[in-house]
Amino acid sequence: MIVVASSNGRIGIAAATQILRQGGTAVDAVEAGIRLVEANPEDHTVGFNGYPNILGEVELDASMMNGRTLESGAVGALTGYVHAITVARQVMEKLPHVLLVGDGASRFAAEMGHPPQPEMLLPETRTVWADRLRPDMNDADIEAIASRTDLARWVELATDPERAKGTVNFIAQDKAGNICTGVSTSGWAWKYPGRLGDSPIIGAGNYADNRYGAAACTGMGEMAIRASTAHSLVFYMKMGLNLADACERAMVDLRDLDGRFISVMNLVAIDKDGNHAGYSSVDGRSYIYQTPTCPSAKNCPARWCPFRRAGAKQDNNEWEKLTNGRW
Numbered sequence: 001m002i003v004v005a006s007s008n009g010r011i012g013i014a015a016a017t018q019i020l021r022q023g024g025t026a027v028d029a030v031e032a033g034i035r036l037v038e039a040n041p042e043d044h045t046v047g048f049n050g051y052p053n054i055l056g057e058v059e060l061d062a063s064m065m066n067g068r069t070l071e072s073g074a075v076g077a078l079t080g081y082v083h084a085i086t087v088a089r090q091v092m093e094k095l096p097h098v099l100l101v102g103d104g105a106s107r108f109a110a111e112m113g114h115p116p117q118p119e120m121l122l123p124e125t126r127t128v129w130a131d132r133l134r135p136d137m138n139d140a141d142i143e144a145i146a147s148r149t150d151l152a153r154w155v156e157l158a159t160d161p162e163r164a165k166g167t168v169n170f171i172a173q174d175k176a177g178n179i180c181t182g183v184s185t186s187g188w189a190w191k192y193p194g195r196l197g198d199s200p201i202i203g204a205g206n207y208a209d210n211r212y213g214a215a216a217c218t219g220m221g222e223m224a225i226r227a228s229t230a231h232s233l234v235f236y237m238k239m240g241l242n243l244a245d246a247c248e249r250a251m252v253d254l255r256d257l258d259g260r261f262i263s264v265m266n267l268v269a270i271d272k273d274g275n276h277a278g279y280s281s282v283d284g285r286s287y288i289y290q291t292p293t294c295p296s297a298k299n300c301p302a303r304w305c306p307f308r309r310a311g312a313k314q315d316n317n318e319w320e321k322l323t324n325g326r327w
Ligand code: GLY
Pocket: 165, 166, 167, 185, 186, 187, 188, 196, 197, 198, 199, 205, 217, 218, 219, 220, 221, 222
C-alpha cells in the first residue's frame, strides 16, 4: 500500500494514507487527498483561489482513472465549483461518458449536489491577476477585457507569476493491489479561456492500469498531450521496461518535441509492485510518498532530465551522461 503525490499534495497525503490504513480503496484515498489540495487557498495552481484565465475566471481541470477497470472520468474548464476531482469521479461512476467540459461540467456538478462557489478568487489573487495585465492595460481596459478580440496576444504576454505551472498528482495503491490516479489543476495561469491542459486528458496527464502501474504529470500540459506521456510511460512498462527505464523513455519522448512552446514537465509513477519514481526536466524538484507504516510523508528527489530551451540545440552529451547513452 502506498500513496505517491506531487510535492504540493503534502496537505492531503496523510488523509489519503489513513484511508488505506483503514482498508479503504485507492479511489477513495486519491479523492480525499486531492480535495484537501483543492480547498487550500495557498495553492494557486489547484482548486479554490487558483490562478485564473486571462479573463480572471478560474477554470478547473481534473481527472481520475481506476486501474482495476480502466474506467475514467474527467472535467475540463469547470467554473463555479471547488472540487473538480469529485466531479471527475462522479463522471466516471455515474455517466456513460469520460469527459465533460465547460457549462456541461458545471451543470453536472450542480446536478450532483455540489455547493456552488460563485467567487473562486480571494481579492489578493484577483489583484495579482489584474497586475499582470498592467501597465499595458488600465483599469477600464481590465474591466472590459471580456469584450476584447485580441486575447491571443495577451495570453502570450502574461506569464505565470510563480512560473510553476503547478497542478496536483496523487497515485494510490490499496490493500487489494488496486491502483488509482487523480490529477487536479486550475491550469496554466492567464490561459486562453477554454484551454484544457493534460490534467483532464486520460493518457496525457493521467493513466493507471493495475497490471503494469500508473503515471501522472505536472508541468506544461501541452507537452504531455503531444507525447501522450502518462499512457506512454505505462505502455513502456507493459512492453517490459522497468519503472526507471519507462520513466526515462517517457522523458525522452518529451525531450524530442520541437517547436516554440517547450517548458517544464514532471512525472510521478509507480509500477504494479508499488515501487515509485519521480522525474523532472528541472533540477532539484522532488515528490512525496507515504505508506501506512510511515507516520508522515517522505520527500524524494525527482530524477533530473533537462529539455532543450525553445529554439536551442539539445545538449545530447548531457542526456547521454544522464541516461548512460541508452536512448
Ligand atoms: N499540467 C497542467 C496544465 O498544463 O494545465
